[in-house]
Amino acid sequence: MSEVVRVAVDAMGGDNAPGEIIKGAVCALKANENLDLTLVGKEELVNEELSKYPDVPKERCRVLNATEIIEMAEPPVAAITKKKDSSIVKGMKLVHEGSCDAFFTAGSSGATLVGGQLIVGRIKGIERPPFAPVMPTQKGPCLLLDCGANVDPKPSMLVQFAQMGSIYMERIIGVKNPRVALFNIGAEEDKGNALAKETYPLLEKLEGINFIGNIEARDIPFGAADVVVCDAFTGNAILKMYEGTAKMLLGEVKNAIMSTAKSKIGGLLIKGALKSTMQKFNIKTYGGAPLLGLTGLVVKAHGNAKAIEVQHAIEQCIQWKEEDINGQFRSRMHLVDRTKKADAGQ
């Protein structure tokens, strides 16, 4: 377990950069002796933040200057191709060239997805890298993939998402024999759109995963599956409806509590119980959302991530390396490099 894990950290990404990013990175460094960090960002700003932590182990922490920042709202392809001196591009290049094992960012999701594909690059045989956030459910974490760029995927891609999701859930989140489900609009196998109908039989006959069939949206919040597979368009709808509905409803409950003097007192009395019940929906401990199937790990945290989430996400990179997740993908997924095959056929 003492193998060195080298992580490139986007020091400039997210609402709380660079302060919270550097703080989280320093905490991770102190807690993990085999961790080696490269903080990528505006040198001056990063060093200024770093100077607040005189006890940082300098031999395991360096700064790589990147003068540009990719903003949240920038069109991702243009940003990745033009901003060569941005923290995302430079950090991902470290992974591509093998100088680092993983890249962490709390910056633009779009740029992370595009950069992951264009700069880091896919494992040979992986068709498309899925973006896989963890949704906290009533029964525990649920990995939802894809929530990335694959809005019109092929059935074979969903099969790979199921395999990668299952391995990740088992090895990183620690769920034994994870229940893998196909998102659909009914429980019966002949339900759904063309994609779902074609994917179902492929998942059903797939060895090495615990496929439990179709899952309907209303069962996801209750934790009816550990891994849910779908196209990224639907995945986005599921994830954002979950977030939006929770935010709106808990806001309404709060408004109700604040509406009268009597209910305010009631609110004080239930506060403790409510907080402890809602604790299980705290996703900070699960790290960030991984972009899977790349030659190195790319992890994306929420834009508003604080130091504790940054630390967990960086530690997720250590676990990923120690569990040799990419090795698992290669040995358990029977990957076929279609590029090579095509070349050989010519």
Next chain:
Amino acid sequence: MSEVVRVAVDAMGGDNAPGEIIKGAVCALKANENLDLTLVGKEELVNEELSKYPDVPKERCRVLNATEIIEMAEPPVAAITKKKDSSIVKGMKLVHEGSCDAFFTAGSSGATLVGGQLIVGRIKGIERPPFAPVMPTQKGPCLLLDCGANVDPKPSMLVQFAQMGSIYMERIIGVKNPRVALFNIGAEEDKGNALAKETYPLLEKLEGINFIGNIEARDIPFGAADVVVCDAFTGNAILKMYEGTAKMLLGEVKNAIMSTAKSKIGGLLIKGALKSTMQKFNIKTYGGAPLLGLTGLVVKAHGNAKAIEVQHAIEQCIQWKEEDINGQFRSRMHLVDRTKKADAGQ
């Protein structure tokens, strides 16, 4: 406003049939003098229920015997084609042949969708009938269409959904100049899957609707649009995530309140305020979910609908006739009968 509106009621559909269905139907009859009902179901059972209401205006209420019942879980196409003597098939036939203006059911959604297309039939020029439930949001009702059978629709179908949804929302729910949005995974017009990308420019140039652009899932619960248009696969994900998340979270809040003696007292103190805040999410007053674009209206209520919902749904049929919604569709949608065109071309 004294024109007679003839509604066929599926007396056997839903968890509370025939009791609550008949009760709701009788209430609607008493409250609306221009309403004429045909209760379709097992004659003996329906008459037995009817006998509980000696003051029912018999001249405006008759019973049509139907010996079969389509169960909730039955494969819909087989059910509709084989159970010729079921309440759904017989009720829909009344609409098809023009004996009734509308059909109400709380029975199988699948059979309702299939029967609507196969038995009632589409308005000429309408490509596909969308199923359009109302979602209660923080700011008011939002019509989501399609949540029906069109899981892989064409852009032109989504355009018709937008038009029909807008007219329905304005005339039936009473929202002036309804804000129509295209569901998408980002606000920018170049976002999304192939369907969304192709549909956006069509909606943008469409006259007669108030198109406000793309809407992301997280904004739907907050009421950012009055009409949301999407394919039925995504529509189902949105609707069911909304229902599932609300059910799960409110259950968690309740569990928290019941967890300690202190929080139980707190719960009693906030109960009234919470109830009145949550009142706006009560969808019973909006009637049922319409299946739009058919030669007559088909309205589907929740399987667990009680008398009050049945009454509202039947009254929705009256309003639909009085507002001449199908006339509105025909005059405002520039419908082209493609069947005829194809014939003429031969």
